[in-house]
Every structure is written in structure tokens, then in C-alpha cells.
Amino acid sequence: MRAEIVVSLASTGVAALAVAASAMTTVLSLRAQRDNTKATLEAQRSLALIQEEALRERTSTEILRAQRASLYKSVIVWAEGLLSALYAMTADQASIPRDAWHIDPTTETDLDLYASDLVHTRFNALRGLLLALVEGSAFQESPLVSWTEHDGQIQEVSIGTTPSLATWAEQSKVRDKARGDALDLVSAIRAEVQGANHSGYFVSYRLDRD
Secondary structure (H helix, E strand, O other): OOHHHHHHHHHHHHHHHHHHHHHHHHHHHHHHHHHHHHHHHHHHHHHHHHHHHHHHHHHHHHHHHHHHHHHHHHHEEEEEEEEHHHHHHOOOOOOEOOOHHHHHHHHHHHHHHHHHHHHHHHHHHHHHHOOHHHHHOOOOOOOOEEEEEEEEEEEEEEEEEOOOOOOHHHHHHHHHHHHHHHHHHHHHHHHHHHHHOOOOOOOOOOOOOO
């Protein structure tokens, strides 16, 4: 009888251990499911935030690209007019009209707001270079802006001055540089607008329409 009791108690103990083990397994399984659900929700939340940020950046980029497209057209038209004025310079007429130097005030403001650093720097460096060549200008020298570029970014900007532009020899040097810089400005705009499709080459010819 005593042996039967012992066996019965042992069986009861084994059953209790089995129940405890099953309960522990259930608890661990529920915990794992909860952790997996939490991790999945966190991943979904992070993905949603990434997608939202990407959409916001894409929308902002598209708006900026549309704004720049209209703006850059105005700059190219200005550059073409400037090139005509520069080609018309001679030793007897060693200046450019003020109208060729100026640009529409709204375009000027929009350039400060929306143009890329590369286009903005090239545009303003070109206008600075021409200050002493503008008709009626009181400047004897022009600001000379130089910089380095890396992956389309402006770096290490420095500002000096040209030699005195009192002689045609010096004036013609600045004129030649300005013509090259005007073409480079248009080329930089094309590279930015066209992206990877831009070949890097730019050739243009214009005749006066008068």
C-alpha cells in the first residue's frame, strides 16, 4: 500500500512537472510572439517613416526642379544677350551696355533663393568680373572670384581683383574670360538639368536678329 502511494505521488509529481513545463512553454511562446509582433510593428513604422520622408524629399526636389527650370531659362537668355555684347566689344568700344549686365530683378532674387550653389556662384562671379567693363562704371578693377569644385559642390572660394582695366590689352583679356565663363555657366545649367545624360560638351552660335 505504501509503495502504491509512493508511485501515485511520483506520478502526480511528473504530471505537475509536465503541466509546469507546458505552461512555461506557452509563456515563452506568447512572449516570443509578442516580441515578434512588436518587432514587426516597429519595422513597419520605420518603413512608413522612411517612405514618408522619401516622398517629402522627392516632392520638394520636384518643386525645386520646376522652379529652377523657369529660372534657368531666364539666365540662359541673359547669358546669350551678354555674349552678344561681349562679341561686339572693340578697342574703340571697350565696354558693354548696362542693360546687358543687368538681369530682371525678380530673376535676380529667385537666383539667390533657388539656384544651386554651382550656378549661383558662376553667375555672380561672371557679373563681378564684368563690373569694370560696364558702360559708365566707376570701377577700375573687377572682383575676381575663384573656387574649386568637387562632385558639383563649390569649395574653397576666394576673391581677388583683376589688374587695372584701363587698357584694351587688359580689357580684352577679361572679355575673353567672360565669354568662356558665360558658356561655362550655360553648360553648368545644362549639366544640372540633364543630370547623368549630360555629355559635358556645349557648343553654341548666335547671330543678331536685327
